[in-house]
Amino acid sequence: MGNVPSAVKHCLSYQQLLREHLWIGDSVAGALDTAQETSQLSGLPEYVKIVEVGPRDGLQNEKVAAGATEISVFGAASESFSKRNINCSIEESMEKFEEVVKSARHMNIPARGYVSCALGCPYEGNITPQKVTEVSKKLYGMGCYEISLGDTTGVGTPGSMKRMLESVMKEIPSSALAVHCHDTYGQALANILTALQMGINVVDSAVSGLGGCPYAKGASGNVATEDLIYMLNGLGLNTGVNLYKVMEAGDFICKAVNKTTNSKVAQASFNARLE
Numbered sequence: 001m002g003n004v005p006s007a008v009k010h011c012l013s014y015q016q017l018l019r020e021h022l023w024i025g026d027s028v029a030g031a032l033d034t035a036q037e038t039s040q041l042s043g044l045p046e047y048v049k050i051v052e053v054g055p056r057d058g059l060q061n062e063k064v065a066a067g068a069t070e071i072s073v074f075g076a077a078s079e080s081f082s083k084r085n086i087n088c089s090i091e092e093s094m095e096k097f098e099e100v101v102k103s104a105r106h107m108n109i110p111a112r113g114y115v116s117c118a119l120g121c122p123y124e125g126n127i128t129p130q131k132v133t134e135v136s137k138k139l140y141g142m143g144c145y146e147i148s149l150g151d152t153t154g155v156g157t158p159g160s161m162k163r164m165l166e167s168v169m170k171e172i173p174s175s176a177l178a179v180h181c182h183d184t185y186g187q188a189l190a191n192i193l194t195a196l197q198m199g200i201n202v203v204d205s206a207v208s209g210l211g212g213c214p215y216a217k218g219a220s221g222n223v224a225t226e227d228l229i230y231m232l233n234g235l236g237l238n239t240g241v242n243l244y245k246v247m248e249a250g251d252f253i254c255k256a257v258n259k260t261t262n263s264k265v266a267q268a269s270f271n272a273r274l275e
């Protein structure tokens with residue numbers, strides 16, 4: 001590219017990627033047309049809400065802070081994980097959360113419940129779908145508007161995701177469920193696709209796949225938002241999120257914290273601009 005400054009080259013390669021391989025999220029009208037056609041064929045939801053968890057992942061909010069617009073409570077489907085992560089049994093955690101969620105509801109602040117270890121635990125291994133269902137039901141029952149089912153260790157597969165969701169969906173409507181997948185074993189996108197096919201349309205992700213749980217050793221970050229959007233765009237599903245802008249944000253954040261992106265889409269685009 002001769003003497004094009006590197007910042008400009010960088011933009012050109014994103015632009016080229018988007019022009020040649022994707023449609024851009026800005027053209028929502030066009031996106032909806034594609035979504036309608038595709039979802040009629042596949043039974044997938046037309047709209048997928050992406051919840052950016054980023055570096056907050058693995059943190060707990062146990063008090064309702066002044067000015068909060070939403071609070072989260074982080075429960076677990078594994079007794080050992082609960083004890084190590086939040087220093088109490090599952091039952092004790094539910095009692096604490098009940099108070100937190102109650103006071104949030106008094107202030108009209110929505111509460112989101114997380115269930116860690118929904119597809120496996122770093123200490124206990126297998127977690128039964130029944131246990132996940134039981135904990136999710138408690139969180140939903142105490143007033144959490146949405147339950148995010150977290151594959152904290154990333155050991156899940158489309159098979160275990162399907163079995164777990166089949167069980168949870170008997171007790172909680174799919175409209176109140178989200179999935180939260182880590183890519184430790186390279187299964188995150190396959191697991192998310194399985195969840196979408198089962199009617200879930202809220203997915204947690206983190207820009208550049210950063211973040212991770214400090215209590216789950218070896219767990220890599222959440223599925224990268226860039227990779228998730230790339231897949232959803234390819235399925236013709238509308239997210240209202242612009243991949244180009246997310247890639248720019250990811251690039252900026254990675255440079256700022258001096259980390260390499262975990263997003264395959266960002267890596268491919270980066271390699272493309274080196275060629």
Ligand SMILES: [Zn+2]
Pocket residue numbers: 057058150152180182212213222
């Ligand atoms: Zn997580």
